[in-house]
Amino acid sequence: MTTHARKVAQTPAKTDHNCRLTFDDLHKPLNGLTARTAASHCLYCYEAPCIQACPTSIDIPTFIHQIGTGNIDGAARTILSENIMGGTCARACPTEVLCEQACVHNTDHSDPVEIGLLQRYATDHLMDQNGPHPFLRAPESGRHIAVVGAGPAGLSCAHRAALLGHQVTVYEARPKAGGLNEYGLAAYKMINDFAAREVDFLLGVGGIDIRYGQALGRDITLDHLQAQYDAVFLGVGLGATNALGLDGEDIPGVQDAIQFIENIRQADDPATVPLGNDILVIGGGNTAIDAAVQAKKLGAKRVTLAYRRGADQMGATDFEVDLARKHDVHVMLWTKPKALIGTDKLTAVTLEGTRLEKGKLVGTSETFDLPCDHLLKAIGQKLSETTLSGLDIASGKLVSSNFYQTSRSGVFAGGDCIKSGEDLTVQAVEDGKQAALAINLWLASAQETSHG
Amino acid sequence: MADLKCTIAGIESINPFWLASAPPTDKYINVVRAFEAGWGGVVWKTLGEDPPVINVSSRYGAHKDQKGSMIGINNIELISDRPLEQNLAEIRQVRQEWPDRVIIGSMMAQVEESSWKELAIKIAAAGVNGIELNLGCPHGMCERGMGSSIGQVPEMIEETTRWVREATNLPVFTKLTPNITNILWAAEAAKRGGAHAVSLINTVNSIVSVDLDVMAPNPVVGGKGSHGGYCGPAVKPIALNMVAEIARNADTQNLQISAIGGIETWRDAAEFIALGADGLQVCTAAMLYGFRIVDDMIDGLSNFMDEKGYQSITDFKGLATRNTVDWNALDMNFDTKAVIDPDSCIECGRCYIACEDTSHQAISFDVEADGTRVFTVVEDECVGCNLCAMICPVPDCIAMVPVENDLPYLAWPDHPKNPIKAAE
Numbered sequence A: 001m002t003t004h005a006r007k008v009a010q011t012p013a014k015t016d017h018n019c020r021l022t023f024d025d026l027h028k029p030l031n032g033l034t035a036r037t038a039a040s041h042c043l044y045c046y047e048a049p050c051i052q053a054c055p056t057s058i059d060i061p062t063f064i065h066q067i068g069t070g071n072i073d074g075a076a077r078t079i080l081s082e083n084i085m086g087g088t089c090a091r092a093c094p095t096e097v098l099c100e101q102a103c104v105h106n107t108d109h110s111d112p113v114e115i116g117l118l119q120r121y122a123t124d125h126l127m128d129q130n131g132p133h134p135f136l137r138a139p140e141s142g143r144h145i146a147v148v149g150a151g152p153a154g155l156s157c158a159h160r161a162a163l164l165g166h167q168v169t170v171y172e173a174r175p176k177a178g179g180l181n182e183y184g185l186a187a188y189k190m191i192n193d194f195a196a197r198e199v200d201f202l203l204g205v206g207g208i209d210i211r212y213g214q215a216l217g218r219d220i221t222l223d224h225l226q227a228q229y230d231a232v233f234l235g236v237g238l239g240a241t242n243a244l245g246l247d248g249e250d251i252p253g254v255q256d257a258i259q260f261i262e263n264i265r266q267a268d269d270p271a272t273v274p275l276g277n278d279i280l281v282i283g284g285g286n287t288a289i290d291a292a293v294q295a296k297k298l299g300a301k302r303v304t305l306a307y308r309r310g311a312d313q314m315g316a317t318d319f320e321v322d323l324a325r326k327h328d329v330h331v332m333l334w335t336k337p338k339a340l341i342g343t344d345k346l347t348a349v350t351l352e353g354t355r356l357e358k359g360k361l362v363g364t365s366e367t368f369d370l371p372c373d374h375l376l377k378a379i380g381q382k383l384s385e386t387t388l389s390g391l392d393i394a395s396g397k398l399v400s401s402n403f404y405q406t407s408r409s410g411v412f413a414g415g416d417c418i419k420s421g422e423d424l425t426v427q428a429v430e431d432g433k434q435a436a437l438a439i440n441l442w443l444a445s446a447q448e449t450s451h452g
Numbered sequence B: 001m002a003d004l005k006c007t008i009a010g011i012e013s014i015n016p017f018w019l020a021s022a023p024p025t026d027k028y029i030n031v032v033r034a035f036e037a038g039w040g041g042v043v044w045k046t047l048g049e050d051p052p053v054i055n056v057s058s059r060y061g062a063h064k065d066q067k068g069s070m071i072g073i074n075n076i077e078l079i080s081d082r083p084l085e086q087n088l089a090e091i092r093q094v095r096q097e098w099p100d101r102v103i104i105g106s107m108m109a110q111v112e113e114s115s116w117k118e119l120a121i122k123i124a125a126a127g128v129n130g131i132e133l134n135l136g137c138p139h140g141m142c143e144r145g146m147g148s149s150i151g152q153v154p155e156m157i158e159e160t161t162r163w164v165r166e167a168t169n170l171p172v173f174t175k176l177t178p179n180i181t182n183i184l185w186a187a188e189a190a191k192r193g194g195a196h197a198v199s200l201i202n203t204v205n206s207i208v209s210v211d212l213d214v215m216a217p218n219p220v221v222g223g224k225g226s227h228g229g230y231c232g233p234a235v236k237p238i239a240l241n242m243v244a245e246i247a248r249n250a251d252t253q254n255l256q257i258s259a260i261g262g263i264e265t266w267r268d269a270a271e272f273i274a275l276g277a278d279g280l281q282v283c284t285a286a287m288l289y290g291f292r293i294v295d296d297m298i299d300g301l302s303n304f305m306d307e308k309g310y311q312s313i314t315d316f317k318g319l320a321t322r323n324t325v326d327w328n329a330l331d332m333n334f335d336t337k338a339v340i341d342p343d344s345c346i347e348c349g350r351c352y353i354a355c356e357d358t359s360h361q362a363i364s365f366d367v368e369a370d371g372t373r374v375f376t377v378v379e380d381e382c383v384g385c386n387l388c389a390m391i392c393p394v395p396d397c398i399a400m401v402p403v404e405n406d407l408p409y410l411a412w413p414d415h416p417k418n419p420i421k422a423a424e
């Protein structure tokens, strides 16, 4: 019976590791009815606080009003004109601390408008039509810009620069574009190859050429790029990961959480991704949560998340921590790993309690061993500084003081590799957009000086 | 418990809620279901002379608000399309089965004395409690010289009403069309013709929407559309005004009023009664939600009456009529200003932009150091127009507060700035 078949298709991801696993959407997308209900909840505020809270300043009341009037394509253009990755952001943004946190409905004790879901409704509608790209490029400027890194920052910069009439060549170290959208975001946020579809959509603007397998510092240098192009944008993200600093970090069973997530995202069948039975995730950010929840969804028997500080200091939002708890992830606060046990294979981890002493985190010396055959490190990423030698770096980020310009004139940067805001997709998109505008101004003034 | 019994044109009804002449009252089965649901009476779907009319497909168009709720509908339906004898037989049967409920026979005919009288006699013989003259149908029937083509000519209203009065002893309800310039001309004509009551309003001429694919008005009939009759909540303001006009006009204030037009809830019903209605008729609301809505209409109205201490409908009938006056009688010295309650304000800024763009720039918008958005009424600029209070999404956040100015009542005719007065 058809109704029965539909029901089966809607059931959440199977947790039996032996079955082919499909990650279902974390949030059920809106349909015509629920979108109208959600849109009608918006008050169409004047100079709305939600706009101010969105790093890309999408005109939220306007796009929601457009959904309300049935002008869904118009709504999508309102979103995409400020945030060309509005589709990914609608899926991946922690809206609970961004736009939805600022919604005036929080003050009247009702629920905030479901801005993220409405944004997804509009952008999906436009992208599903596979129509022409919604924006037209300005006439060719004759300028050519190099972008390093095809993550959200690089692609957003490339798109905006292309719109402004410049030619763009993107150098990407990996075989696919999208950066962490493609390799890092949790599978249940980006189902059905959305990252790849969005890249295709974005490139539909024209004027952008991507060269894959080209890494700065290995295949190309900044000198070369500056000699060949009118300006350079670096959107290389944070390529390196932090280590625990314990003996045995190279024994089988110890893995970077990012690598684990990447394996899931890139697998044809996630069920084939190597997975232990007793999984310990170290960290308190969204990477830790994503890894823990996905491990559980893949069928891991026990998943424990250990964070060395308290709930308030966690990088992950309350929503994410709840999500982990709902997936039966055991969250242990004030705990850090002290030793890895196992010779040719991880068998257990010695954990130690922690506490604050005069503001400093110290071990309590109370330890215990947790059986563990798969440890996922999610204790942060850092800049791979070697590829960027010659540029000023402060507190582990590229210095970009002068309108997204690095210490080297004509070399701009944005996204996770600079300190602009939180390390979030939406911030990277904003950085890319603003950097393109800055490059545009810089090119114009450079032209004036050379001609004047 | 308040007593909802009412009497209109001498007819007693267990409650004031009747179903108006329309599809819900077209058949035995619907009417019985309505009575089972608790409706006090029905006005049977308008009967005409045989051969029965033929209806088109489709028939209804929608006017929705942004949330998708129905504000109004229109229809291009005609009168009952079933043979007269079948309708009369069914009326006879319901009459026997439901002795305590009101059945009014609605009718229309060509403008021939014999046609009106013969039809009225046949309907009266079926056992109805009264007869309603449909002088309002604004589509199809008027093109045949009936419906609103009669209702728009006072002499013809008077004449047809008199014919039916002469033909039967039953109370006569003359149902008026709103598609005219002054409802009093029609109501006065009905009174001259001897009507016991007027029923109003019938539907309003309308095109509710256009199908932008077909490029024709809705409802679309084979690629074309026509104007139709508008009804439902959207027409309530029109009906309220017309009821009030009749109720406060010296010549017509003794006419009983069966109020119709957009009644959906007990509150709508109470408003019509407060403006002078003796009874109520409902069509669209029943079509949109089913007969069950009468439950809350009855319950809500009686709770309202209990709360206010009204024992019967007549206790509050017309209480708002005396406060309905012409503009010239309003006090020009009365003043009111908006006041925003900062504690309940949710900082949406709707009041600010509405007043700023379209009214009197009487609301200030400041952002405090901590980001709080503060909206305050600038008293000197506020004209008390109500706009901000109406659009504020938070109930009672903006109050309209009367200004204590100790000035006496002063109406325009006596106002010093009135040029006529000044010339005196």
Ligand SMILES: Cc1cc2nc3c(=O)[nH]c(=O)nc-3n(C[C@H](O)[C@H](O)[C@H](O)COP(=O)(O)OP(=O)(O)OC[C@H]3O[C@@H](n4cnc5c(N)ncnc54)[C@H](O)[C@@H]3O)c2cc1C
Binding pocket: A092, A093, A094, A148, A149, A150, A151, A152, A153, A154, A171, A172, A173, A174, A177, A178, A179, A180, A181, A184, A185, A186, A189, A214, A215, A216, A217, A235, A236, A237, A238, A239, A258, A261, A286, A287, A290, A387, A414, A415, A416, A417, A422, A423, A424, A425, A426, A428
């Ligand atoms: C596991 C994980 C989960 C996350 N979940 C979320 C989430 O749910 N929501 C959210 O908003 N944010 C999330 N983030 C953060 C978000 O993914 C990043 O903030 C965002 O991707 C940063 O964009 P970017 O363009 O600066 O860098 P990246 O996305 O890292 O892209 C950098 C690109 O540059 C390429 N590159 C690097 N070095 C070189 C080189 N030398 N030469 C050429 N190319 C190079 C890389 O291959 C990559 O394609 C998550 C991050 C991680 C790690």
Ligand SMILES: Cc1cc2nc3c(=O)[nH]c(=O)nc-3n(C[C@H](O)[C@H](O)[C@H](O)COP(=O)(O)O)c2cc1C
Binding pocket: B020, B021, B022, B023, B045, B046, B074, B075, B077, B078, B079, B080, B106, B134, B136, B137, B175, B201, B202, B203, B230, B231, B232, B233, B235, B260, B261, B262, B263, B281, B282, B283, B284, B285
């Ligand atoms: C589909 C439809 C058919 C109607 N047919 C008649 C009719 O045959 N005779 C009549 O007097 N009024 C007819 N009306 C008008 C209603 O009786 C009533 O006057 C009008 O709809 C306003 O009331 P409401 O807002 O409660 O619907 C009809 C209305 C509708 C919607």
Ligand code: SF4
Binding pocket: A053, A054, A055, A056, A057, A058, A060, A083, A086, A089, A090, A093, A095, A098, A099, A100, A115, A116, A119, A426
């Ligand atoms: S981009 Fe993110 S923060 Fe901005 S409106 Fe959309 S979902 Fe909210």
Ligand code: SF4
Binding pocket: A041, A042, A043, A044, A045, A048, A049, A050, A051, A060, A061, A064, A102, A103, A104, A105, A113, A115, B348
């Ligand atoms: S703050 Fe909330 S209600 Fe106001 S415009 Fe934004 S989403 Fe709509």
Ligand code: SF4
Binding pocket: B340, B344, B345, B346, B347, B348, B349, B350, B351, B352, B375, B391, B392, B393, B394, B397, B398
């Ligand atoms: S409309 Fe109401 S809630 Fe909104 S800012 Fe004005 S007073 Fe405050």
